[in-house]
Amino acid sequence: RLSELKRQCLEKEERFQNIAGLSTMKTNLEYLKHEMAWAVVNEIEKQLNAIRDNIKIGEDRAARLERKTEEQQVLYNRSLNEYKALKKDDEQLCKRIEELRKSADQSLEPERLERQKKISWLKERVKALQDQECSVNQEIEQFQQAIEKDKEEHTRIKREELDVKTTLNFNQRQLKELKDSKTDRLKRFGPHVPALLEAIDDAYRRGLFTYKPVGPLGACIHLRDPELALAIESCLKGLLQAYCCHNHADERVLQALMKKFYSPGTSRPQIIVSEFRNEMYDVRHRAAYHPEFPTVLTALEIDNAVVANSLIDMRSIETVLLIKNNSVARAVMQSQKPPRNCREAFTADGDQVFAGRYYSSEYTRPNDLENEVENKKAQILSLQQHLSTLEKDIKGNEELLRRYQLHYKELKDMVNRRIAMDMILKMADSQRFRQFILLTPQSM
Numbered sequence: 001r002l003s004e005l006k007r008q009c010l011e012k013e014e015r016f017q018n019i020a021g022l023s024t025m026k027t028n029l030e031y032l033k034h035e036m037a038w039a040v041v042n043e044i045e046k047q048l049n050a051i052r053d054n055i056k057i058g059e060d061r062a063a064r065l066e067r068k069t070e071e072q073q074v075l076y077n078r079s080l081n082e083y084k085a086l087k088k089d090d091e092q093l094c095k096r097i098e099e100l101r102k103s104a105d106q107s108l109e110p111e112r113l114e115r116q117k118k119i120s121w122l123k124e125r126v127k128a129l130q131d132q133e134c135s136v137n138q139e140i141e142q143f144q145q146a147i148e149k150d151k152e153e154h155t156r157i158k159r160e161e162l163d164v165k166t167t168l169n170f171n172q173r174q175l176k177e178l179k180d181s182k183t184d185r186l187k188r189f190g191p192h193v194p195a196l197l198e199a200i201d202d203a204y205r206r207g208l209f210t211y212k213p214v215g216p217l218g219a220c221i222h223l224r225d226p227e228l229a230l231a232i233e234s235c236l237k238g239l240l241q242a243y244c245c246h247n248h249a250d251e252r253v254l255q256a257l258m259k260k261f262y263s264p265g266t267s268r269p270q271i272i273v274s275e276f277r278n279e280m281y282d283v284r285h286r287a288a289y290h291p292e293f294p295t296v297l298t299a300l301e302i303d304n305a306v307v308a309n310s311l312i313d314m315r316s317i318e319t320v321l322l323i324k325n326n327s328v329a330r331a332v333m334q335s336q337k338p339p340r341n342c343r344e345a346f347t348a349d350g351d352q353v354f355a356g357r358y359y360s361s362e363y364t365r366p367n368d369l370e371n372e373v374e375n376k377k378a379q380i381l382s383l384q385q386h387l388s389t390l391e392k393d394i395k396g397n398e399e400l401l402r403r404y405q406l407h408y409k410e411l412k413d414m415v416n417r418r419i420a421m422d423m424i425l426k427m428a429d430s431q432r433f434r435q436f437i438l439l440t441p442q443s444m
Helices: 002-183 185-189 193-205 226-241 248-261 305-315 326-335 366-443
Strands: 221-223 243-245 271-273 300-302 320-322 344-346
Touching: 002 366, 185 193, 193 248, 221 226, 226 305, 226 320, 226 344, 243 248, 243 305, 248 271, 271 305, 300 305, 326 344
Parallel strands: 243 271, 320 344
Antiparallel strands: 221 300
């Protein structure tokens, strides 16, 4: 019981202490409220002072603005009075100008109509000149196109003339060589051949060759049938001008000799290097055979075994048939199985015939070559006449073009002068009007 009372006593004591502290807090609260009230009053006074200052500034500005507004009102009233006076003057001036214009129109009407008529005539003249200018310009373009076309044609004909002259020169050289070969058979194989053979003989005598070179091969063969000349020439081609050497040492000596007679860049004869033999090859087992037509080998008389062996090695002449007639050659080689060991055939015209192909000859007979030379000369003459005509046309068109360009310039100048006159006449009325404006204040 005693402990319970002691506990209650302690609780009462603690509650009393809390009540005493609350009283102190109330006292502090009252003090703080008092301080706060004075702080609010001070802040409000500051704000009121700022407001009073602003009101004072606004009142000063309002006073200045009111004075300025009064000044603007005076200025506005003055400007309004001036505007009314100017407007009245303007109305009187416009009325006076209109009176003067009517008076001038009545007095200057004939002159104005004459000017209008002149202007209309000038417009029509300008239009006619411009149409003529356009037409002349078209003519100029046509002349320019014609000149350009003629110049292109002239260039083309000039190139064609050059090509024909080149062909003519080549044909003339061939023809000359053929004619020379009638008096000197060796020249048929080239203009330098006689001199080259003399040089070969001299070198051989001096011991520069192991064996004397053989050639040209064409000079070492003979035809059994002259009608087969073109066929054999088509078959052997450059081999007719070729030479045979026993070894490469002899070949080098021969090449050195050839350099003396054939300038750099020109075609030299072929040199065949093969060991010289005294007997001709036995080609019976591989030679072509036909009961009617010979091979190239059997159609030739060849005394030198070196020549025969070289042609066999280089061209297989034992396998090539010679058939004069073109149609027969086609029938033998293409309409049936070709003869045994036969690879190809040549016709009297020089055409080359295979089992499945046929090639026309590029070689020309002497008579045909003479005709070709004459044809080329006639063609060159025709081209030169055409060139002369074109040059005359170009010169004539260029002269006409120059005249038309000069006429075009004159028309352009006339158009510009007419347009300038038109502008001057149009400006006359406006000039008269400006004079009225300048004279109006003096008359008023």
